[in-house]
Amino acid sequence: MPHSESPGDTVPPPEDSETLPDAPPLDPNPENQEPAAADAEVSKEKLAEMLFDDDDDEDEEYPASSVPEIKNDPTTTSTAPPPPNVDTDTMLAFYQRLFPFRYLFQWLNHGIVPSPDFGNREFALTLQNDAYLRYQSYATADLFRKDILRMNPARFEIGPVYNTNPRDRKTLRGGQMKPISKELVFDIDLTDYDDIRSCCEKANICEKCWAFVTMAIKVVETALREDFGFQHILWVYSGRRGAHAWVCDPRARSLPDDRRRAIAGYLDLIRGGTQSGKRVNLKRPLHPHMARSLEILKPYFADTTLGDQDTFAGVDQTQRLLNLLPDKTLNEALRRKWDSSPDRPSTSKWADIDALAKTGKSSTLNPATLRDAKQDIVLEYTYPRLDSEVSKKMIHLLKSPFVIHPGTGRVCVPIDSKRAEQFDPFSVPTVTQLLSEIDAWDAEHPNTGADTADMEGSAPNDSDIRGNRKLQDYEKTSLKPYVDYFRSFIANLLKEERTVKRERPEETVPVKTEGMEF
Incomplete structure (x- = not known):
């Protein structure tokens, strides 16, 4: 089924999933069987029950780097035309050389050992021919990476974690497959400000109206932290005209739909x-x-x-x-x-x-x-104008961080909310720019090249770079500070995850972790 992009870059689940094309299985393994419809049944509890203190943990999965400052280019102008649509070869090169599969896995898996948090997570792929594939899932980061390279999607969305593998849905009776967790998400889109912005309209943006996104980030972030006690809030540039918030705290991920609606209603004002x-x-x-x-x-x-x-x-x-x-x-x-x-x-x-x-x-x-x-x-x-429907239901899909916006060619990079006012959407690198930066770096350093990193390896540091370790391709580009920020965010999130798992042990999938590139 062709998929059209909504203003907020979110995709509601189709009413009849049986009409959706399924991805061909990668192999006969159970985790790679074909997909099907989900039931979004949730329990009803009071909003106040979700508010409790989080314990802290001094351990770290790997050292968290300091959050780098993303510097704006003062010569960047808002009137520059967007780059043309990205061709398939460029997209494949981006996935092969730059997409941070390893860190995306750790973020969604909440650890380095594969678990149901990742294995039962739904991914939805929009292919280059606009075919839209729902209910894709992957047992390991390496299987995920291999399938993305094989399918070479224009983009992909992230959905909830189910109580079973979403690829097995056709083998289950109706209602057996249920979403059990997902980040609490928020969507800000500048088209919702068209009645009050005089500079641009529709998909067009400039530095003047981007200030509305900055305002929204500050207000929403403050409320989520001070009123609800959430700590792990990842803001991501949508690639063109907005931003998405992913609230990743364990408490937030487990919220049933009624509490999500309550929080969305708490933040809703413009009616x-x-x-x-x-x-x-x-x-x-x-x-x-x-x-x-x-x-x-x-x-x-x-x-x-x-x-x-x-x-x-x-x-x-x-x-x-x-x-x-x-x-x-x-x-x-x-x-x-x-x-x-x-x-x-x-x-x-x-x-x-x-x-x-x-x-x-x-x-x-x-x-x-x-x-x-x-x-x-x-x-x-x-005041922020949120697409509240995105926040109300666990089954809503939202575009993944670090994918390429097909219309602008820009990477959907994280936004450091502490420096929200310094974020410039027009300085965000495009995929063609990044590939050119790799070529330029390699030309200046002919005796060095990219290296691979296994899933358990720590992130690079300055001593590694000055030593014998070869740089990964993203480190040669202007994408590096955004990946470093994402890595630091994950380190802080996993620190809390270990505390939660010690208090409430969870089952893990005994899957061999395969070595893979960044």
């Missing part, structure tokens, strides 16, 4: 129509999450909404602003002032609201009501 109707109408006093978010977003409202976007410069947005203010007399005074100065910038219009209010010409104006209305306006124009 209703997109034109003149009021979409934010909060009760006072403000909920602590909203009060905190307001403080985070106020500077962005001044810099982005009023400054870069100059949102209220046009007639339509000026009228919308007036509709959101609570006093008719004040509104009429503002309308007259702005009609007499049609080129008045948004910063001045926003200042006019308080200036005219202080004149006392309106006998009906309540200062507290005006203050509340202005706070609601700030939130309406800056």
